[in-house]
Every structure is written in C-alpha cells, then in structure tokens.
Amino acid sequence: MxxxxxxxxxxxxxxxxxxxxxxxxxxxxxxxxxxxxxxxxxxxxxxxxxxxxxxxxxxxxxxxxxxxxxxxxxxxxxxxxxxxxxxxxxxxxxxxxxxxxxxxxxxxxxxxxxxxxxxxxxxxxxxxxxxxxxxxxxxxxxxxxITAEQRYTNLLSEFPGISQRVPQHMIASYIGVTRETLSRLRSQISHQ
Amino acid sequence: MxxxxxxxxxxxxxxxxxxxxxxxxxxxxxxxxxxxxxxxxxxxxxxxxxxxxxxxxxxxxxxxxxxxxxxxxxxxxxxxxxxxxxxxxxxxxxxxxxxxxxxxxxxxxxxxxxxxxxxxxxxxxxxxxxxxxxxxxxxxxxxxxITAEQRYTNLLSEFPGISQRVPQHMIASYIGVTRETLSRLRSQISHQ
DNA sequence: CGCCGAGTTGAACTGAATCAAGAAACGTGG
DNA sequence: CCACGTTTCTTGATTCAGTTCAACTCGGCG
Missing domain, CATH: 2.60.120.10 (Jelly Rolls)
Structure with a gap:
C-alpha cells in the first residue's frame, strides 16, 4: 500500500x-x-x-x-x-x-x-x-x-495514454475548450 | 538593505x-x-x-x-x-x-x-x-x-495602485488580452 | 427494448485579435 | 523651457477562433 x-x-x-x-x-x-x-x-x-x-x-x-x-x-x-x-x-x-x-x-x-x-x-x-x-x-x-490544438497535442505527449483513461469532454475541460471544439480539433488533426 | x-x-x-x-x-x-x-x-x-x-x-x-x-x-x-x-x-x-x-x-x-x-x-x-x-x-x-473584464478588476483589487505604477499594455499582457481590448474594456467600465 | 452519457456535426453568434490610423503623454537633448 | 521623437493609449473596421444551441449517432446497460 x-x-x-x-x-x-x-x-x-x-x-x-x-x-x-x-x-x-x-x-x-x-x-x-x-x-x-x-x-x-x-x-x-x-x-x-x-x-x-x-x-x-x-x-x-x-x-x-x-x-x-x-x-x-x-x-x-x-x-x-x-x-x-x-x-x-x-x-x-x-x-x-x-x-x-x-x-x-x-x-x-x-x-x-x-x-x-x-x-x-x-x-x-x-x-x-x-x-x-x-x-x-x-x-x-x-x-x-498557444492555440487549443497545441495544448491538446501537448497534453497527449505529457500524459501518454490519458485519452484511453479519460473521456474526451474532460480533456476538453482541462485544456480549456468546450467538448464540441475539441471534437472538431480532433477531426481536423486526423484529416491531416 | x-x-x-x-x-x-x-x-x-x-x-x-x-x-x-x-x-x-x-x-x-x-x-x-x-x-x-x-x-x-x-x-x-x-x-x-x-x-x-x-x-x-x-x-x-x-x-x-x-x-x-x-x-x-x-x-x-x-x-x-x-x-x-x-x-x-x-x-x-x-x-x-x-x-x-x-x-x-x-x-x-x-x-x-x-x-x-x-x-x-x-x-x-x-x-x-x-x-x-x-x-x-x-x-x-x-x-x-471569468471574463477579461473581471480579471482586470480583480487585478486592481489584488494589487491596489498597480495602475499608477505599470503601463496599461503590461496590465493587458498580464491578464491575457491585447492593449486594444483592455482599452475598450476600460472605456466600457467608465461609462458604467 | 428504451434510456442515457459520450461524441459528432452544422449553423448562427460573439468576444477578442488583428490591422490601421490618429491622439496624448513622456523624456531627452539642445 | 521648448521641440522632437518615441512610447502609450484610443478608436474604428474587419476577421477569426471558439461558444452556443440544436439535432443526430453510437454503444453500453438496466
């Protein structure tokens, strides 16, 4: 313990x-x-x-x-x-x-x-x-x-695996954007 | 000293x-x-x-x-x-x-x-x-x-007299807005 | 099966940034 | 003490990132 x-x-x-x-x-x-x-x-x-x-x-x-x-x-x-x-x-x-x-x-x-x-x-x-x-x-x-997108990618590299453990709307509320905005950022990132 | x-x-x-x-x-x-x-x-x-x-x-x-x-x-x-x-x-x-x-x-x-x-x-x-x-x-x-306006009034109450010692564009860059935005906020505040 | 939380997508809106120009205040040297 | 340039502040017009509101999908679970 x-x-x-x-x-x-x-x-x-x-x-x-x-x-x-x-x-x-x-x-x-x-x-x-x-x-x-x-x-x-x-x-x-x-x-x-x-x-x-x-x-x-x-x-x-x-x-x-x-x-x-x-x-x-x-x-x-x-x-x-x-x-x-x-x-x-x-x-x-x-x-x-x-x-x-x-x-x-x-x-x-x-x-x-x-x-x-x-x-x-x-x-x-x-x-x-x-x-x-x-x-x-x-x-x-x-x-x-820095922009919300950079804050998101920074977070992922600082806490690898966090996106598997934490729902996305909480990640959004950590980096300081709404869930909708993070969802859009992610789809932009994945379409290059 | x-x-x-x-x-x-x-x-x-x-x-x-x-x-x-x-x-x-x-x-x-x-x-x-x-x-x-x-x-x-x-x-x-x-x-x-x-x-x-x-x-x-x-x-x-x-x-x-x-x-x-x-x-x-x-x-x-x-x-x-x-x-x-x-x-x-x-x-x-x-x-x-x-x-x-x-x-x-x-x-x-x-x-x-x-x-x-x-x-x-x-x-x-x-x-x-x-x-x-x-x-x-x-x-x-x-x-x-909170909004930029609230951050500005908070700053003034936390550091009374700071606006006499520090130019406004530095106060703007502390609360995280541009000088133009702070200028506009201030004129809004003074016109009630 | 129906419900609920999580995530996505679209359209309209908004607060703040940007770009641009001018006014006021300041300070330094002559 | 004035003149000049620099810095600071203001105001306007335009643009943009992100919010808000709304509708819809998907997957899990009682």
Missing part, C-alpha cells in the same frame, strides 16, 4: 526505513471507487491525498455549470485543494475518482505533526510543490500563448 | 538574529535601474532575487512577438525563472526592472548551501512556494472561467 509513496520520497530526499515507518503512521489508507467523491464543493478539504493507484481529478464548476479541471491525479501524485486544506475554509473544488483508486490520506493536524517530527520532509514537500509550481506556471503561460 | 527580507522570513518561521546574520552572507545586494534586465531569454537564470525595493516583471515573448507577463515582483516578493534556476538550462523568460530597484541576489550553489546550513529555511521556502502555487492555480482557473 505504501510502496509508491516510499519510492517518490526516496527519489528526492534521503530518509531511513525507520523514519518512513514512522511517517506511515500519519496516513490513512482509503479505497475510493470510480465516480465517488473525496471532496465536494462547499465542504472544507480535510485531506491531502497521495494516489497509490488509480486516477483522480480535481475540478471546479462555474456559474454556467461548466466544469474546469485543475488536475488529473495519477499514480504517485498528490491531490488536494491546498488553499482549503491549509485554511480550513470551504472549498470551491470537487475531487472525484475516475477509476477505482487506492489513496493515502492525511489531515492537516497530522501533516503539521508529521513535519515537526520529521523535519527532513520539509525538503521533500518543498521540492514537490516547487515542481508543481513550475508546471502550473508553464500551463498558465501556454494557455495565454 | 535586508530589512524586508528579515520581516518576510520572520512572518513565517522563527529564526534567530544570529542565524539571519549568517543567511545574509549568502546574498548579493544589487541595484537595478529602470528598464534594465536581470535576465534575458536564452541566458540561464543564474539568480533568484528578492525585491527589497522597486518593481520587476518577468515575461515571455511569443512567436508573434507579443509579451506575456508571468509575474510582477513588488517589494517583498521573490522573482526568478525557477525552472532555469534549478536546472541551469536556458531561460525563455525575461526579467526587467519597471522602477529603479534594490535586489538581493542568490545563486543556485549559494542557495543549496544556505539550505543545508540553515535547514529551518526549508520550511520558509516551502510555505513561500506553497502560497505562490495557490495563487498561480487560482489565476489559471480564473483565466478559464
């Missing part, structure tokens, strides 16, 4: 098995079935979650009822609404399983305690968040500079 | 004066005059910079020659192209002073050493980057959901 987390942490910092065993005690394993929600808008985001297996998405619903996907959470990724998790305020995001998933959950109090007992993890999380920030800045700038 | 940095760090972590005095030795003060560049695209981003005074912007230029602003760096903010700074690869960003500015620069080797000698700063940077990530995710989602 904890293999992926251990691998991921060992990729960035040096941590003893003993320390990791201690870290494990702060997490709560949870299985979440496809189409079930870990977080619904209006509720506070109580958990930050590590995806050991499966696939999640975090998304918002705007005034017109359209979904906008912030993140796909694949194996080895962390998913949460950070702002709500840190402040305890109601979240504007939903987090839903797109496949039957195995998660490791941690609450804010546990996370605080984990970091104070194993300060070496500050570094792990700093680097994790740092990489996430770089990727998000990149996505932001690309949304301003 | 270091007052703002010390304040900012003390806002998030507990650090002794002694430790801060040691930290100071890793930074290089620099004055950068208006319209001068700290980083030009094609060069690696050698420094991460803390703005003690003044105003910077980081921006990209796309294929058509249009500028897109990633960040305004006001007093108390950190500015860099993180990816290039961490990897040493050529940057696609420019960093320019919009006002005569006083900066504190730190190189990658110094930063690594600083963090290993004062690991308490891991926490400071983790929280700093965390807040930056939240803000960037927010901006990304808002670019997908």
């Amino acid at each position: 904890f293999e992926f987390l251990q691998n991921k942490i060992n990729d960035t910092i040096i941590i003893s098995d003993q320390e990791f065993e201690h870290a494990k005690t702060f997490f709560m394993p949870k299985k979440l079935r496809r189409k079930r929600f870990l977080l619904q808008e209006g509720d506070p985001c109580v958990y930050t979650c590590f995806v050991e297996k499966g696939l999640l998405r975090s998304f918002r619903i705007d005034d017109k009822g359209n979904e906008h996907i912030l993140q796909f959470g694949m194996q080895g990724w962390w998913v949460a609404d950070l702002y709500s998790f840190l402040t305890g305020e109601a979240s504007e995001y939903n987090i839903e399983a797109l496949e039957d998933s195995e998660l490791l959950l941690i609450t804010k109090p546990s996370w605080d305690q984990l970091l104070s007992e194993l300060p070496v993890l500050e570094r792990y999380f700093r680097i994790l968040i740092q990489n996430n920030l770089i990727a998000t800045q990149n996505r932001l700038m690309r949304n301003m500079t | 270091f007052e703002f940095l010390q304040n900012k760090i003390n806002d998030t972590i507990i650090i002794s004066d002694q430790e801060f005095e040691h930290a100071k030795t890793f930074f290089m003060p620099k004055k950068l005059r208006r319209k001068r560049f700290l980083l030009q695209e094609g060069d690696p981003c050698v420094y991460t910079c803390f703005v003690e005074k003044g105003l910077l912007r980081s921006f990209r230029i796309d294929d058509k020659g249009n500028e897109h602003i990633l960040q305004f760096g006001m007093q108390g903010w950190w500015v860099a192209d993180l990816y290039s700074f961490l990897t040493g690869e050529a940057s696609e960003y420019n960093i320019e002073a919009l006002e005569d500015s006083e900066l504190l620069l730190i190189t990658k080797p110094s930063w690594d050493q600083l963090l290993s000698e004062l690991p308490v700063l891991e926490r400071y940077f983790r929280i700093l980057i965390q807040n930056n990530l939240i803000a960037t995710q927010n901006r990304l989602m808002r670019n997908m959901t």
